[in-house]
Every structure is written in C-alpha cells, then in structure tokens.
Amino acid sequence: MILVLVTHDRGTVEETSFQALTLGRSIADDLGESLEAVWIGDQGGDSALLGEYGVGTVHHVTHEGLDDYGPEAWGTALGQLVESINPNAVVAIGSDRGNEVMAHLGAITGLPMVANIREAAPGETWRVTRTRWGGSLFEETGLDAPIKLLTVTEHAFEARPADVATNPEIAAFEPDLADEHFVTKIVDRVVTTGGMTLATAPVVVSGGRGVGSPEGFGPLEELASLLGGVVGCSRVVTNNGWRPHSDQVGQTGTVVAPDLYIACGISGAIQHWVGMMASKTIIAINTDAEAPMVTKADYAVLGDLQNVVPAIVKELKSRQGG
Ligand SMILES: Cc1cc2nc3c(=O)[nH]c(=O)nc-3n(C[C@H](O)[C@H](O)[C@H](O)COP(=O)(O)OP(=O)(O)OC[C@H]3O[C@@H](n4cnc5c(N)ncnc54)[C@H](O)[C@@H]3O)c2cc1C
Numbered sequence: 001m002i003l004v005l006v007t008h009d010r011g012t013v014e015e016t017s018f019q020a021l022t023l024g025r026s027i028a029d030d031l032g033e034s035l036e037a038v039w040i041g042d043q044g045g046d047s048a049l050l051g052e053y054g055v056g057t058v059h060h061v062t063h064e065g066l067d068d069y070g071p072e073a074w075g076t077a078l079g080q081l082v083e084s085i086n087p088n089a090v091v092a093i094g095s096d097r098g099n100e101v102m103a104h105l106g107a108i109t110g111l112p113m114v115a116n117i118r119e120a121a122p123g124e125t126w127r128v129t130r131t132r133w134g135g136s137l138f139e140e141t142g143l144d145a146p147i148k149l150l151t152v153t154e155h156a157f158e159a160r161p162a163d164v165a166t167n168p169e170i171a172a173f174e175p176d177l178a179d180e181h182f183v184t185k186i187v188d189r190v191v192t193t194g195g196m197t198l199a200t201a202p203v204v205v206s207g208g209r210g211v212g213s214p215e216g217f218g219p220l221e222e223l224a225s226l227l228g229g230v231v232g233c234s235r236v237v238t239n240n241g242w243r244p245h246s247d248q249v250g251q252t253g254t255v256v257a258p259d260l261y262i263a264c265g266i267s268g269a270i271q272h273w274v275g276m277m278a279s280k281t282i283i284a285i286n287t288d289a290e291a292p293m294v295t296k297a298d299y300a301v302l303g304d305l306q307n308v309v310p311a312i313v314k315e316l317k318s319r320q321g322g
Pocket residue numbers: 207208209210211233234235236237248249250251252253264265266267268269270271272275285286287288291303304305306
C-alpha cells in the first residue's frame with residue numbers, strides 16, 4: 001500500500017498535496033497496490049475530494065492536541081500509524097510542512113527519507129530522481145528500505161484526478177501523544193497578505209533591483225491589482241528592505257507557478273529562476289537583452305520598466321473603461 005500524507009493548515013489543504021497524491025497513485029498503479037491517505041487533525045478533510053484522486057482509505061488521525069500544526073506531534077502520530085498499517089511507501093508533498101513532517105518521521109522510525117523527488121521507479125531497489133541545488137541539477141539515487149519515505153518536488157507534476165473516482169473508507173486512528181510531542185506548536189498567526197497569497201495567485205508581478213526603490217513598486221502594485229494578482233520580488237529587493245521576505249520568490253523564498261509571471265527588472269539568477277520556472281507564461285521586462293530572464297522568458301519587453309509598466313497600466317485601464 002502507498003500512503004500519502006495530505007498536508008493542510010487547519011483544514012485548508014495545501015493544493016500541491018494533490019500533486020503528491022497523483023504521484024502516489026501512479027506508484028500504487030505500477031505496483032498493483034492500494035492508494036491510501038492520511039489526514040491529521042479534526043478540522044476539515046474532504047474525503048470525496050480525496051476519492052477523486054483514487055484514494056481507497058483515509059486514515060483520520062485525531063487527538064485533542066492536534067487542533068493545530070505541530071511538527072513533532074504530526075511526525076510521531078504518523079510514525080505510530082505507519083507502524084500499525086505498514087505501508088510500502090509514505091509520500092508527501094515537498095512543501096515546508098511536508099518535508100518537515102517527513103523528516104521527523106524519518107528520524108523517529110530510523111528510515112531513510114528522500115526529499116524532493118520528481119520521478120520514482122519502484123523495483124527491488126527503487127530508483128528515484130530528486131531535485132538538488134534548488135532545481136539546477138537532478139540526482140538519480142537508489143532507495144532500499146522496508147518503508148520508503150518520499151517527498152515530491154512541488155510543481156514537478158500536474159495534479160491529475162483518477163479516471164474513476166472512489167468512495168474512500170474512513171479509518172479512525174488515535175495516536176498516543178504526550179506533552180513532549182508538543183514542544184513546537186503554533187501560538188499565534190499574523191496575516192501578512194489579505195486574500196490571495198503569493199503561492200496561489202494566478203498572476204505575479206515581480207520586481208527586482210531594476211525597480212530601484214520601495215516607492216518604485218507602486219506601478220507594479222497597480223498592474224498586479226488590474227490583472228487580479230499579487231506582487232512578488234527578488235532577494236535583492238528583500239535584502240534592501242524594499243519589500244518583506246514574504247514577497248520573495250525563489251530558492252530561499254516562495255516557489256510559485258502562476259498562469260502569468262511578469263518579471264520587472266529581474267536578471268533571472270538561478271536561485272530566482274527555480275522559484276518561478278513552473279509559471280505557465282513568463283514575461284520579462286528588462287533593459288538588458290542578454291539577461292537570463294529575457295533569454296528564457298516566453299515574451300520579453302526590452303525597455304525601462306519605469307516607462308513600460310505605467311504604459312501597460314494605462315492601456316489596461318483604457319481597455320477596462322478607465
Ligand atoms: C544561497 C542563495 C540563495 C538565494 N535565493 C534567492 C531567492 O530565493 N530569490 C532570489 O530572487 N534571489 C536569490 N538569491 C540571489 C540571486 O543569486 C540574485 O542575486 C538575485 O536574484 C538578483 O536579483 P535581481 O534580479 O533583482 O538583481 P540583479 O541581478 O542586479 O538584476 C537586476 C536586473 O534589472 C535590470 N534592470 C535594471 N534597471 C532596469 C530598468 N530601469 N528597467 C528594466 N530593467 C532594469 C537589469 O538589466 C538586471 O537584469 C540567492 C542567492 C544565494 C547565494
């Protein structure tokens with residue numbers, strides 16, 4: 001059996017979890033095994049939605065302390081479930097949360113955990129390809145373990161529902177947790193962006209050093225709002241204190257995959273590129289025709305963003321009737 005951890009935040013599923021379910025199903029199909037899912041905590045949990053991805057059984061892990069996320073508690077609870085049901089592999093998405101819980105699971109069980117894979121070929125020794133160095137190289141490795149622990153690189157797969165939906169059985173599981181398992185827990189939440197988040201927005205208008213100042217982001221904000229998106233930025237921008245780190249796209253920021261990514265005054269260094277290369281359409285606005293962002297983008301506008309962005313804003317406004 002292949003078990004997929006569905007990561008969520010107080011009931012709101014991490015969308016990329018469906019990518020892990022898609023890979024989990026493909027492995028289960030290859031091996032002729034069942035696909036099962038684990039949902040930790042009381043909140044939410046849409047078994048019909050998991051059924052669309054072909055899940056046969058949802059293991060629902062409940063405990064009074066699991067009202068919010070805690071890495072040790074999730075890892076310990078998952079470890080106890082794994083001991084009880086003995087899956088062939090446990091798969092989670094390679095988000096911060098997915099990787100954190102699976103790392104705890106690996107440490108608790110002593111099993112090797114392979115992070116951020118993009119391919120898995122089961123066999124006596126499983127061959128897995130994983131993303132290294134922020135996506136600039138792929139590593140092929142062998143995995144030999146009684147239970148394989150894997151996380152899946154975000155956006156390496158498109159989430160694809162099963163051809164035939166299932167009606168999952170719900171199996172309740174109560175882990176044995178004590179105070180020591182709740183050493184790290186969420187005690188406060190501060191909303192930094194209203195509504196849409198950088199990770200989920202369909203359009204990201206991103207600015208780099210070329211924007212020049214915090215005030216320079218005004219026209220980018222306007223453009224993002226006209227397109228129904230949000231503003232992102234490069235690390236130079238956060239290093240300069242022009243925007244908060246929560247806006248940073250890239251290896252050490254947020255990984256995004258919007259329908260449209262507009263890179264304004266961003267050179268396209270590899271550490272930035274790996275954070276947005278899965279965008280469906282990329283437009284670069286840059287003065288340098290040789291900048292990697294320009295040469296790799298789907299479309300490029302060569303020019304000063306101080307002129308180009310306001311011109312696009314003006315045109316969009318006139319099309320939208322002022
Ligand atoms: C370990 C590590 C992790 C990193 N993580 C990240 C990360 O997560 N995200 C990230 O972004 N970076 C990251 N970096 C930094 C990365 O290597 C680059 O330094 C950074 O992305 C460059 O930012 P930039 O493109 O804004 O600036 P620059 O590289 O300086 O590029 C500015 C661009 O703006 C153009 N430009 C200038 N003026 C204008 C104008 N008026 N109109 C139009 N174009 C103009 C220039 O032609 C140039 O292409 C990381 C680096 C390391 C070592």
